Amino acid sequence: MMTALGDPTRQAILDRLSDGPRPVGELADGLPVSRPAVSQHLKVLKDVGLVLDRQVGTRRLYRVDPAGLALLRSHLDQFWQRSLEAFESTIEDQEGASDDDPAD
Amino acid sequence: MMTALGDPTRQAILDRLSDGPRPVGELADGLPVSRPAVSQHLKVLKDVGLVLDRQVGTRRLYRVDPAGLALLRSHLDQFWQRSLEAFESTIEDQEGASDDDPAD
DNA sequence: GCTAGTCGTAAGTCGTAACTTACCGTTCGT
DNA sequence: ACGAACGGTAAGTTACGACTTACGACTAGC
Structure with missing residues (x-):
């Protein structure tokens, strides 16, 4: 799914479609590729x-x-969550080795 | 940016990194590609x-x-927003042409 | 039934980027 | 200062996928 979004042309197509439903021909007209x-x-x-x-x-x-x-969004959100948790843990490992509330 | 995430290997790398910082060698060990x-x-x-x-x-x-x-998330959110708006507009165009509350 | 319009699919070409090996720079330990 | 570990870069190969042209299927109107 993420892989499908890798191609710029597909991004452009999805971008147009986000403005509303479109027939194939109309999509192709606004793009530098064939129908x-x-x-x-x-x-x-x-x-x-x-x-x-x-x-x-x-x-x-x-x-x-x-x-x-929605699926894409949830995946990205899970990813986001994990990254933030890891980020906080890293800070604790670096500075929190002695204290629990390092206010600077 | 979205294009960079298109490659499965890069997705895997970013996935491992979301658990915390990693050196290059350790990343390569867990992947089927060379360092x-x-x-x-x-x-x-x-x-x-x-x-x-x-x-x-x-x-x-x-x-x-x-x-x-965060950038990636905001882009996706904007996209999400536009799609939902277009979706609702489409429904209005389809069914709301005569009534405002078509219960069927 | 015939024509026109729209689209999907097949076949084939071509560019690119993902990957490998080989090499060099940098940093740490002794 | 020397050797080892770690990683970035160059050069080259290869596989994949993005694209085009050609053709066939389907729908609507006359």
Whole structure:
């Protein structure tokens, strides 16, 4: 999932989709790559659960999947949590070797 | 920055670092790649502001940069915000065209 | 049923970046 | 001062994935 977000084009696609649902052709128009390329990127994003698609008439509307975004956010939050805890522990190891409240 | 996190090896490195500071050799021991490879990845992560390093004796300790993590989080939050707003607008466009409380 | 419009997929090319080995600089211990 | 440990950098190979063109499938309108 994080890996899928590594590509700049996919970031751009997801960025446009965050403004609302878009058909493939319209996405491709605003990007420096061909329409099939956009289709392939959309497939990747869909496989990892970051976008949803629905057929409407002759075109296919893609939009951001809130659930996928929630997953991404929770992962990052867990990561954030662990890092902060480790950060505080490190400080304690450095300065707190003698005291419990090193106020400077 | 998001692009830097695209590589699985870098994700693994950052994952270990989230448990606390680690020297390069120790990181390489727990990974299926050589030590120079880890060094190169660390350079990338450092360039985008995701890790910090400090020399201690003969080795170099790397750790997660809280500021970089904060940036990443804020970017994702902005994205999250926009997506939710677009999502709600879409619903209004779809169902709210006639009523304000479509209970079905 | 035919045409036009939109999109997904297949096949193939090409650039890049992830990785390796080899080498050199730096720091600590004796 | 010398040897050992640790790590960054250079050079080169290779695998992967991002992209293009070509084609087929599906839907809507006439």
